[in-house]
Amino acid sequence: MRVSAKDLVDVGGVDVGDSPRVVASVGERDVGKLVDVGENLDLGRVDLLELRVDLLDDPFDPELRRGLSNFVPGVPVILTVRRESEGGDFRGSENKRVDLLCKLIDFVDAVDIEYRTQGDLRDRVLQRAQEEGLPVIVSLHKMDRAGKKDELRNDLESLLETGDIAKLAVKANSLKDCLNLLDVTQEVKKELKKPICSIAMGDIGRFTRVVAPLFGSDLIYAPARNETAPGQIPLEKINYILKNLL
Numbered sequence: 001m002r003v004s005a006k007d008l009v010d011v012g013g014v015d016v017g018d019s020p021r022v023v024a025s026v027g028e029r030d031v032g033k034l035v036d037v038g039e040n041l042d043l044g045r046v047d048l049l050e051l052r053v054d055l056l057d058d059p060f061d062p063e064l065r066r067g068l069s070n071f072v073p074g075v076p077v078i079l080t081v082r083r084e085s086e087g088g089d090f091r092g093s094e095n096k097r098v099d100l101l102c103k104l105i106d107f108v109d110a111v112d113i114e115y116r117t118q119g120d121l122r123d124r125v126l127q128r129a130q131e132e133g134l135p136v137i138v139s140l141h142k143m144d145r146a147g148k149k150d151e152l153r154n155d156l157e158s159l160l161e162t163g164d165i166a167k168l169a170v171k172a173n174s175l176k177d178c179l180n181l182l183d184v185t186q187e188v189k190k191e192l193k194k195p196i197c198s199i200a201m202g203d204i205g206r207f208t209r210v211v212a213p214l215f216g217s218d219l220i221y222a223p224a225r226n227e228t229a230p231g232q233i234p235l236e237k238i239n240y241i242l243k244n245l246l
Ligand SMILES: O=C1C[C@@](O)(C(=O)O)C[C@@H](O)[C@@H]1O
Pocket: 025, 050, 052, 080, 087, 112, 139, 167, 169, 199, 201, 221, 222, 228, 229, 230, 232
């Protein structure tokens, strides 16, 4: 296995890899609302922002660039244009999606690309990010299943071979799925010491969103306003739990 990721990854001045970071995920239908979320966000404990551009009614809205520049001063931004098969809402072709990612990369601090993106298109994003000196989160979303431990381990290792931060989000259909994911997260973190994020989506997996950091997961995604994935816990609750329980 050739793991190229560093132990600690700098996302716009925030280190990812040594302690859990809270990512507020912003999913709005238009740029005006997106800017409004940015202006009114109670930062509590928000380390990073994720912009879910695929959730905009018009992801190509020229106003978006203006909205993105200095979105929330001081808080680094991750760019995501999620494809439909992995829980997103982007309706155009894969070429268009990758074009958009590459165009908007100038305005952000990190980019998220799905591992299963067609090879040459994925490489385009990786190369563009490298040119800009930006870290890449390589993500894999299994929307209806998790898989056994071996599969989960392979998934995390493949992600780490491809990008700087590995993000594995799977649908938990049983408590066993959650335990497997936590177990594998702990093992991979212990062995490879690389930045990873593990999430069990859905109601059954909800608790993993706050527990996974205890097992070595480095990112906690929570909605800035609207839920952007099944089973997310509101940001205020995440903050409360981090402050009082973890
Ligand atoms: O990949 C992820 C994680 C996520 O799917 C979640 O389950 O919280 C939310 C998405 O916005 C983000 O891009």
